Amino acid sequence: MNIILKSLLVIATFVFCHYIMKSFWGSEWTKILTQADASTDVLFIPAKYLFLYTPLLVLTTLLFKRRNMLDAIGLNTAGFNNYTFAALLCCIPMTLGYAYLSNNLNLSLSGLITGSIYAGFFEELIFRAALFGALYRFCRWGFIPAALISSVVFGVGHMYQGGDAVSALMAVAVTTVAGTWFAWLYCECGYKIWFPMWMHIFMNAAYGIFSMSGGAVGDLHGNLYKATAIVLSIVYVEALIRRGKKREVTMSSLFINTSAATLNTPIKPQMTAAV
Template identity: 30%
Template structure:
């Protein structure tokens, strides 16, 4: 119990420090690095990496140096993560290509910022660190472990809204996306590359075509997104059934779980 409480405090404090750094110093740090590199996308990625230092230190405190990569899911198969994500997101790429026009405005900076940095760092920080450590290193079950990260993940996208209805739609889409990515992360043996590539490829499909200026989208875009979500869930459950594996998230650990 004491160890669980200690880990919860480390995770909360580490994420709190990250939140302050990200909120108050991200833009200034990126501007400073941009003056050195003269490349906005690269500056964005480097700034993200620097802002994550409190989370990396928190991981070391909770898991130790030897288990650092394992605790964040970075030691798992990159190829498996990419192939699973590619299969699941194909409906979005194929469907969007028929319904929407290719967006010629996409640039290297857009790719690095909205696709690479968003996919990698948001999953590493929110799913790998915040959800992953709370769920695997404390007595907290799935719902309390995932809630704060998914809630904050949803609020990060509210700047895209122009009215109240759109704001709620964007929040629900991104909040539920955060829950889905956490679930699939846990079910695939805490392989962080699964949600990283899902997030990355879903964002890429959104950027490649002239779909919407926000995460909410319209009817057609959400039809294909729903197919992708259905594939993520169905293929995950089917894989575990064929392997004879129980679901990681179940009624025994939905709220509180026993420590190993």
């Protein structure tokens, strides 16, 4: 199967999962799960994510047939603790800034689970490891086209955060850029979701706990604090590279990924020094 057919297969499978699988999700399941978790969505959200996107996850593991299944979908646990600690350090200044700006606290456990933990885990697993990962690592797309196609879909999914047409488009633009940044973190952290996942979770958690306003777009002061987390994440990746980690996204891989190291070869352990 050539690269074009493989790319079409990945995209067609994603479209099938994202748009068509919904028609197979019966309303009875929604009713049962909603009643079971008292309308908190703690059971409903993971069940629906797994139902909708399992075909894409299965395809990704089959494409990377020479790899361990966990490697194929970014769940290799090597470096998990270091990535967790690094993400926590990166998000502390933003969290303190949000605490300073906020007058309200939202300490809902179910809200933290559904809005932060589930969002961070499933969105990084599906959009970065499965969709972006298959296009960039297996189909040899360059970083820019592979990141854009996954990030635009990711961004469109946040359109609801805009109150009107302009703010909705701004929400899409901001989350598209965020998706591209997460894709870069995923690449540079050994094709594992842990660092972008924890950044995603901690940033969402800080936003929700301190009831920040402005949706995905945010406001000026909130965005300044958010920028500290982004900058520190870049500093962390650059520190890993200075300590000997291979740079994964280079000028030569922006539009066509010609690196043989990313295709069906065993993953070598990556250095995972904390910030």
